[in-house]
Amino acid sequence: MxxxxxxxxxxxxxxxxxxxxxxxxxxxxxxxxxxxxxxxxxxxxxxxxxxxxxxxxxxxxxxxxxxxxxxxxxxxxxxxxxxxxxxxxxxxxxxxxxxxxxxxxxxxxxxxxxxxxxxxxxxxxxxxxxxxxxxxxxxxxxxxxxQEPLGNAVHTISYCNVRDANVAIFGMGPIGLCAVQVCKAYGASKVIAVDPSEYRGKMAERNGADLVLNPKADDVVKEVLGATDGHGTDVYIEMSGSPQAITQGFKSLRPGGEVGFLGIPKKPFEFDWAENVVFKGCTVHGVNGRRMWDTWYRTRALLESGKVDLGKxxxxxxxxxxxxxxxxxxxxxxxxxxxxxx
Ligand SMILES: [Zn+2]
Ligand SMILES: [Zn+2]
CATH class of the missing domain: 3.90.180.10 (Medium-chain alcohol dehydrogenases, catalytic domain)
Incomplete structure (x- = not known):
């Protein structure tokens, strides 16, 4: 073969x-x-x-x-x-x-x-x-x-309360794009997508993002705060693995917010834990793979109801x-x- x-x-x-x-x-x-x-x-x-x-x-x-x-x-x-x-x-x-x-x-x-x-x-x-x-x-x-990458998105989001919430998703690879659809399906009020690729920004729009930001052109933190009444997002979904994006993701999260963290940085990097996590009182969920088989049942439900379309x-x-x-x-x-x- x-x-x-x-x-x-x-x-x-x-x-x-x-x-x-x-x-x-x-x-x-x-x-x-x-x-x-x-x-x-x-x-x-x-x-x-x-x-x-x-x-x-x-x-x-x-x-x-x-x-x-x-x-x-x-x-x-x-x-x-x-x-x-x-x-x-x-x-x-x-x-x-x-x-x-x-x-x-x-x-x-x-x-x-x-x-x-x-x-x-x-x-x-x-x-x-x-x-x-x-x-x-x-x-x-x-x-x-x-379905496997969709499962990664479903699993990550399952730790955060996205219903009626403002959500920023950093990284618009296929899992990030799935995350946009899943957040919308779960009733997020605003989904902000961030990616430095113009191509992927357009894909994010096609997948239902309410606002698309490009860190090469936009002041991401300022724009996110502006789009969330100055409070910051309720939920930050990390799908990029980029140290710069991770810092922006935390800076644009409101105090007490939640983070679903799936992106994998290439190597260890410097990060201000005190400002971004401790003083902010936020909750960070590290996410690996998919729950067996809870995530798969949820994924099936999203596909069968048509709420998520992998064709996009x-x-x-x-x-x-x-x-x-x-x-x-x-x-x-x-x-x-x-x-x-x-
Ligand atoms: Zn894979
Ligand atoms: Zn084992």
Whole structure:
């Protein structure tokens, strides 16, 4: 089968022809109908510091997909041949303290699909049956593939009270764009989107943002305060990982506000905790992955009711062979979600 592989510990990728995987014990074999490129895949392709420390080539990468179950491995339960599935990409151990106390999304021994084990940039993927999520067959596979980032947005927002609130979202990558839609769906009164890319600013508008700010042109903190009667936002959703954006996000948050923090800064940076967190009396929620399976049920409800439309996030559809072109678009920030069909 065709697949995208990181064969050597160096920048780049290879389109390879490898044997179709066999589903092992408690695994299922999925025929991939659509798979999408995530920021993580850009890191793996570019071979940044994080990848060098984490990835052990050779690896078939990719973790977002939707496809049909075509074979069950020995002892695989809860899924049938013919089911239309996507996957929770965090493979939890089921045995550690977090797993045993209902917090398997922060499992101590987590393995990630397409990061620690072979993933789905391929015609077929073998995944643990326990990680499969049955999709409604009504959902377009190209949209179903992008549920994982939507789940990140839903999970982040679930810690904050956005109803009738003023919310600023920093970072308009696909997860930030999903967050705009989710905040509107949950009844936020004003959603302010911040991103330095003009392309992504336009996408934010299309996804329902009430105000779009560009830190290259606007005085972000001043504009946010102006748009919130001088008080600042009730909620700050961090999806950028940029130290400059993070400082602006906290400065434009009102005292006592809430922060849902998902963005990952590239490295440690200087930050004024006293001014931004302590004296402000705000609450910061660090967010990792998606809750299993609470987040997935909420995500399904948003999709089935039509309150969230992933069609507005998917901007490019191409063949798996065009992976390099998709990565290039991601590098330039000139895309929402890029979906590939094997
Ligand atoms: Zn992803
Ligand atoms: Zn665990």
């Amino acid at each position: 065709k697949a995208i592989m990181k064969r050597e510990p160096k920048p780049g990728f290879e389109l390879v022809d490898v044997a179709q995987p066999k589903p092992g014990p408690k695994e299922i074999l999925v025929k991939v109908k659509a798979t999408s490129i995530c920021g993580t895949d850009l890191h793996i392709t570019e071979w940044d510091e994080w990848s060098q420390n984490r990835i052990k080539p050779p690896l078939l990468y990719g973790h977002e997909f939707a496809g049909e179950v075509i074979e069950l491995g020995p002892g695989a339960e809860g899924v049938q041949v013919g089911d239309f599935v996507s996957a929770e990409t965090h493979i939890a151990c089921g045995q550690c303290f977090q797993c045993k106390t209902g917090n398997s999304h922060i499992c101590e021994n987590v393995k990630i699909l397409g990061v620690d084990v072979n993933g789905c940039f391929a015609e077929y993927a073998a995944i643990p049956a326990a990680n499969a999520w049955k999709n409604s067959k009504k959902i377009n596979p190209k949209h179903a593939s992008a 996030i998917v901007t490019h559809e191409m063949r798996l062979e065009d992976f390099g072109r998709g990565i290039e678009l991601m590098r330039k920030g000139e895309c929402g979600k890029v979906v590939l069909t094997p």
